[in-house]
Amino acid sequence: MSSHAIAKPQGWEGGTSPLATSHGKLFMWFFLISDALTFSGLLVALGFFRHKFHDVWPVSTDVFTHFPFTHAHLPLVYVGWMTFDLILSSVTMVLAVEAGHRKDNNAVLLWMGLTIIGGAIFVGSQVWEWAIFINGSHDGAMRWQFIDGQWIEKVFYGANLHYNEYSVTPHYADFFFCVTGFHGFHVFSGVVINIITFIMAYRGVFQKRGHYEWIEKVGLYWHFVDLVWVFVFTFFYLL
Amino acid sequence: MEFNDGFPNYEVIAQHDNEAGVGVRKRLMNVFWLLLVITLIELTVGWFWHDIKESMHLSQTWLIIVFIFFTVVKAGYIVMAFMHLGDENKWMRWMILGPYALFIVYLIYMVTVTEGAYSLGFRDLLNPVTKVAHSEHAEHHE
Numbered sequence: 001m002s003s004h005a006i007a008k009p010q011g012w013e014g015g016t017s018p019l020a021t022s023h024g025k026l027f028m029w030f031f032l033i034s035d036a037l038t039f040s041g042l043l044v045a046l047g048f049f050r051h052k053f054h055d056v057w058p059v060s061t062d063v064f065t066h067f068p069f070t071h072a073h074l075p076l077v078y079v080g081w082m083t084f085d086l087i088l089s090s091v092t093m094v095l096a097v098e099a100g101h102r103k104d105n106n107a108v109l110l111w112m113g114l115t116i117i118g119g120a121i122f123v124g125s126q127v128w129e130w131a132i133f134i135n136g137s138h139d140g141a142m143r144w145q146f147i148d149g150q151w152i153e154k155v156f157y158g159a160n161l162h163y164n165e166y167s168v169t170p171h172y173a174d175f176f177f178c179v180t181g182f183h184g185f186h187v188f189s190g191v192v193i194n195i196i197t198f199i200m201a202y203r204g205v206f207q208k209r210g211h212y213e214w215i216e217k218v219g220l221y222w223h224f225v226d227l228v229w230v231f232v233f234t235f236f237y238l239l
Numbered sequence: 240m241e242f243n244d245g246f247p248n249y250e251v252i253a254q255h256d257n258e259a260g261v262g263v264r265k266r267l268m269n270v271f272w273l274l275l276v277i278t279l280i281e282l283t284v285g286w287f288w289h290d291i292k293e294s295m296h297l298s299q300t301w302l303i304i305v306f307i308f309f310t311v312v313k314a315g316y317i318v319m320a321f322m323h324l325g326d327e328n329k330w331m332r333w334m335i336l337g338p339y340a341l342f343i344v345y346l347i348y349m350v351t352v353t354e355g356a357y358s359l360g361f362r363d364l365l366n367p368v369t370k371v372a373h374s375e376h377a378e379h380h381e
Contacts, residue, residue: 020328091271
């Protein structure tokens, strides 16, 4: 066997990683794939229920019409602002990653700080939107409600998991709470991780390590949150 | 004892100097402006959809196709540029996107074709409120 010398090595010879990436980043990607599958499940279920209840499913330009500090009728403007805010915080995050590649600790602190502010604004915006959605309008809508053991038709204001004034089907509010809530919790945990990263950068942890790969991994999670919002924005609000 | 398996440090390979950083930042800002413009187009179309639909005699399917197209373009730019998957090894890209795409295509196929086909009948089962409303409605008419 030893007489058969291989002139040119074919394929992977060992000694290097075949994927040319570190373990940390690879496993962050694995986590993100599983998380993406969870969100895909939610959004496909949303599509299924929208299709089944297409005749009673409300148009979001009729539901999300409010904007803070004004009583004007501005459909989807606030959601547009939330999207803009999240894209902006995404670009500051990627600039923090780029600053990490240059080992510029001050630039990392600046961009991480702006990312945290953008994320906090998004979480606050979602809290405001939930409050408006749950409290509802002054008019309300007539809904069949199960009260004291029998079904009664009376006015219902706002939304909970059983009834909502926007649609006769409870699934509309259920999916609103489930999809945006699950995404909002991701944003919240992302902000917490970003704050931890900011403190680590402030204390010079990455300078001691000699590389800023941690920022890259945190950035992957943060961009994933933005990525999910792109889909939620389309499938819940726009369509 | 320091752990050293002789593998290259990929986190160090990813570093670049200040001069290279200028070009990288410019590319990232271009992606940002593109995402912003697409979002504004989406919002405008969503806002005026009722007028566009009536004046041009379009069906709702067109809106769905256009929005899904924009969404996939945005997602592609976020994954490839912001998440740096475009800069990764070719096999790394395939390993991330391949299995995910397989699962999603199967999930959509299963829900739309297999499971979605026979479920028209159990709409009332899914929704106790409309069931009561319908039966009360029927009683009033009798």
